[in-house]
Amino acid sequence: QLGSGVYASGESVVQVYRIPISWDVIPVDERAWGLRLRFPVTLGFYNFRSRDFLELEIPDQVSTVTLSAVGDILVPLGDRWLLTPTAEIGYARDFTEELGSALYAAGIRATRTQELRGYLTTFDTRTVWAGQADADRALADDFLRLETAYEVRRPVGSIGSRRLDVGAFVANYVYFDSAGFFRFPEPEAAVRAANDGVNSDSSTVLWEIGFTVGIEPRKWLGVPVPRVGASYRFGDGLSTWRLVFGGAF
Numbered sequence: 713q714l715g716s717g718v719y720a721s722g723e724s725v726v727q728v729y730r731i732p733i734s735w736d737v738i739p740v741d742e743r744a745w746g747l748r749l750r751f752p753v754t755l756g757f758y759n760f761r762s763r764d765f766l767e768l769e770i771p772d773q774v775s776t777v778t779l780s781a782v783g784d785i786l787v788p789l790g791d792r793w794l795l796t797p798t799a800e801i802g803y804a805r806d807f808t809e810e811l812g813s814a815l816y817a818a819g820i821r822a823t824r825t826q827e828l829r830g831y832l833t834t835f836d837t838r839t840v841w842a843g844q845a846d847a848d849r850a851l852a853d854d855f856l857r858l859e860t861a862y863e864v865r866r867p868v869g870s871i872g873s874r875r876l877d878v879g880a881f882v883a884n885y886v887y888f889d890s891a892g893f894f895r896f897p898e899p900e901a902a903v904r905a906a907n908d909g910v911n912s913d914s915s916t917v918l919w920e921i922g923f924t925v926g927i928e929p930r931k932w933l934g935v936p937v938p939r940v941g942a943s944y945r946f947g948d949g950l951s952t953w954r955l956v957f958g959g960a961f
Contacts, residue, residue: 717954727757746786754778778804817842881960918947
């Protein structure tokens with residue numbers, strides 16, 4: 713759910729790479745709705761070292777792998793708004809402890825785009841409920857995320873026949889782990905989670921600032937060229953340098 717980046721929390725530092733794969737099954741175009749399927753693959757690496765990132769070295773051992781299937785229903789509301797209900801199901805494997813978890817998520821997103829004095833502005837808000845079920849440890853947990861973001865893009869020139877633009881964005885994330893959002897099927901699992909420092913009655917607030925660069929048209933030799941960029945995410949107990957692929961949010 714956090715996306716690609718280098719995450720630092722306490723004494724732990726983790727690399728996460730989320731590879732986006734998507735297919736517009738039913739393009740919106742002039743229709744009343746559309747359907748997009750996504751199959752993101754997420755790779756996680758523990759024991760990150762700063763020099764690994766600077767030297768573009770990828771660890772030789774993958775710590776976690778997540779495979780997901782996501783369905784997005786695209787519903788245009790007028791010329792500027794797009795409403796997107798989403799459902800996701802997946803599986804994650806932790807190779808360091810040989811543990812597996814089923815993943816699930818559902819949410820709804822509203823996006824507003826508008827041109828303003830030569831700038832393209834995007835306002836985005838979404839609500840996501842996500843969780844996991846770990847059969848090996850009889851542990852299940854979930855959380856609710858509220859997200860609000862705003863981006864401004866502006867053309868800055870061209871590369872050959874391709875137009876180049878740069879965008880800057882800011883985002884706010886609120887994670888809720890209260891009101892029963894953590895569920896422990898067995899009493900001993902709850903005790904084990906408490907010993908591991910899991911707080912079942914808390915919320916977390918994060919902020920993010922960053923930039924992206926994109927080109928138009930976004931295809932080269934028929935292959936989509938994603939937007940790329942970087943951002944810094946910070947807040948309650950977390951500091952992150954994040955890699956951006958495909959869009960700011």
